[in-house]
Amino acid sequence: xxxxxxxxxxxxxxxxxxxxxxxxxxxxxxxxxxxxxxxxxxxxxxxxxxxxxxxxxxxxxxxxxxxxxxxxxxxxxxxxxxxxxxxxxxxxxxxxxxxxxxxxxxxxxxxxxxxxxxxxxxxxxxxxxxxxxxxxxxxxxxxxxxxxxxxxxxxxxxxxxxxxxxxxxxxxxxxxxxxxxxxxxxxxxxxxxxxxxxxxxxxxxxxxxxxxxxxxxxxxxxxxxxxxxxxxxxxxxxxxxxxxxxxxxxxxxxxxxxxxxxxxxxxxxxxxxxxxxxxxxxxxxxxxxxxxxxxxxxxxxxxxxxxxxxxxxxxxxxxxxxxxxxxxx
Numbered sequence: 001x002x003x004x005x006x007x008x009x010x011x012x013x014x015x016x017x018x019x020x021x022x023x024x025x026x027x028x029x030x031x032x033x034x035x036x037x038x039x040x041x042x043x044x045x046x047x048x049x050x051x052x053x054x055x056x057x058x059x060x061x062x063x064x065x066x067x068x069x070x071x072x073x074x075x076x077x078x079x080x081x082x083x084x085x086x087x088x089x090x091x092x093x094x095x096x097x098x099x100x101x102x103x104x105x106x107x108x109x110x111x112x113x114x115x116x117x118x119x120x121x122x123x124x125x126x127x128x129x130x131x132x133x134x135x136x137x138x139x140x141x142x143x144x145x146x147x148x149x150x151x152x153x154x155x156x157x158x159x160x161x162x163x164x165x166x167x168x169x170x171x172x173x174x175x176x177x178x179x180x181x182x183x184x185x186x187x188x189x190x191x192x193x194x195x196x197x198x199x200x201x202x203x204x205x206x207x208x209x210x211x212x213x214x215x216x217x218x219x220x221x222x223x224x225x226x227x228x229x230x231x232x233x234x235x236x237x238x239x240x241x242x243x244x245x246x247x248x249x250x251x252x253x254x255x256x257x258x259x260x261x262x263x264x265x266x267x268x269x270x271x272x273x274x275x276x277x278x279x280x281x282x283x284x285x286x287x288x289x290x291x292x293x294x295x296x297x298x299x300x301x302x303x304x305x306x307x308x309x310x311x312x313x314x315x316x317x318x319x320x321x322x323x324x325x326x327x328x329x
Contacts, residue, residue, distance in 0.1 A: 026065040029284050032087035035098030038074045041232045043255045047098060050270035054277025075231030080105035094283045096276055103128055107139055114289045116279045117141030118272040122182055123294055132294040140289040142272035143296045150186030153250045156265050157223050158194045159320055161248035164223035166197045168216040171227045183227040203228055206237050213241050224249040246312055257303045257328060267297040301325040
């Protein structure tokens with residue numbers, strides 16, 4: 001997504017004539033926005049839209065009283081530090097960090113400019129904050145996941161495919177923002193009670209994913225758990241591989257299932273961006289990140305793709321269907 005298109009999305013084309021007349025009457029504030037996913041990715045677009053709506057609900061309009069400096073890492077870790085430095089040099093009033101990679105890069109670039117993050121799993125473990133209730137520095141925000149959910153993903157896999165005795169776990173394996181170790185640890189802790197043997201598979205690139213899943217495969221008792229948010233191309237690859245190998249696969253977010261994955265249990269990945277707008281608003285009005293508690297998710301959603309279940313010859317148990325928040329036909 002081009003920056004002009006992003007600004008239009010935030011402010012809305014209809015707002016521009018009014019904005020031009022109002023600029024002299026209202027103080028113009030500047031915010032930075034660094035996101036990991038490409039914003040023309042369907043998941044990235046949903047997050048940008050949610051943040052835009054959250055700002056507009058609180059009276060902020062691009063061109064009237066707000067200017068947004070937007071950067072997307074496009075799923076490339078090497079871009080985080082480059083764009084973090086660019087944004088810091090512009091000295092915005094506050095910066096939104098979309099995801100752990102963005103938050104870490106921004107924290108390393110400034111200890112003074114206020115930062116609000118969205119969709120970070122373990123901000124204390126990542127060193128972003130010292131305490132969830134009292135962050136104590138220049139950064140705070142909204143989590144999207146808790147490690148204990150890893151055990152729930154394994155439990156769900158066994159519910160929908162009781163025959164599974166081996167499961168590959170796709171997880172991040174390196175990097176400052178990695179949460180893969182903690183997530184895999186939670187799944188490992190639950191595995192003995194379900195009689196499942198685990199294999200970790202890295203997700204650095206398409207080759208690593210393909211090789212890892214191919215090496216893992218043995219037969220009809222295999223399953224797959226995905227714990228990470230991937231760029232669109234890798235999401236498509238994992239969905240294609242799980243279908244080709246006929247692997248019952250549990251995903252952490254709805255987007256996978258909307259694009260053809262079997263089942264997901266996790267949070268709405270756009271909602272933390274809408275919530276982050278509330279903290280951006282409060283900081284613009286004078287509050288400090290150190291005084292704004294980091295908030296954990298409180299709502300999880302279960303989504304099932306019924307067409308994919310049929311293709312895999314899986315009968316989803318009635319107990320699972322009854323808990324579903326959404327069934328995609």
